[in-house]
Amino acid sequence: MTNLTLVLGDLTDQRADALVNPANSGLVGGSPGSVDGTIHARAGRALTKACRELRETRYSHGLATGQSAATTAGRLQALWVIHTVGPHWDRYDDRSSLLASCYRTSLEVAAELGARTVALPAISTGIHQWPLDHAARIAVRTVRETLAAWETAEKPERRAAAGTIEEVRFVLFNRRTYTAFQTATAARER
Numbered sequence: 001m002t003n004l005t006l007v008l009g010d011l012t013d014q015r016a017d018a019l020v021n022p023a024n025s026g027l028v029g030g031s032p033g034s035v036d037g038t039i040h041a042r043a044g045r046a047l048t049k050a051c052r053e054l055r056e057t058r059y060s061h062g063l064a065t066g067q068s069a070a071t072t073a074g075r076l077q078a079l080w081v082i083h084t085v086g087p088h089w090d091r092y093d094d095r096s097s098l099l100a101s102c103y104r105t106s107l108e109v110a111a112e113l114g115a116r117t118v119a120l121p122a123i124s125t126g127i128h129q130w131p132l133d134h135a136a137r138i139a140v141r142t143v144r145e146t147l148a149a150w151e152t153a154e155k156p157e158r159r160a161a162a163g164t165i166e167e168v169r170f171v172l173f174n175r176r177t178y179t180a181f182q183t184a185t186a187a188r189e190r
Helices: 035-043 045-057 096-113 132-151 156-164 175-189
Strands: 003-008 016-023 068-072 078-085 117-120 167-172
Touching: 003 132, 003 175, 016 035, 016 096, 035 045, 045 068, 045 078, 068 096, 078 096, 096 117, 096 132, 132 167, 132 175, 167 175
Parallel strands: 003 167, 016 078, 016 117, 117 167
Antiparallel strands: 068 078
16 A cells, blocks of 8 residues: 655655656746756756657657656666646646646656655646645645556556555645645545
């Protein structure tokens, strides 16, 4: 069974097999201070080169919103960075399925890589302006549903995928975000 944990801290300081990067579709690194920008700055040239290779070979038109792809982690304390493109919040267009897809496809890529620990941020809650409580509920529900589906899957390879990931760690950068995820986590446990 996979442990779901919450940590208050900086995603780039985490020791994990895979760190999930809320990337832009061009995989070019975000602005300084953003999670994407910080990951690129701390990972160094190896990550920049790996992202360039992805753009040149598989994602010449960009990585689609809700999809995920992996690269090396460069100087980070991880083996891989899994890049996923989060949707922008739109009060008139429900894009919840795209946000859920970010978490689901990130876990799928992590399982394919054989990752045992996966560190996730609160995707789309920064510059994309997704309401924090809603984003936390989607994130926690999607991770739990994905792992549960794998554990009960009929196909042995799906059950094996669930068995490789031992910990999914939400790394939350401030107390407000941590509290929102704590509430979302506790709601289902009751």
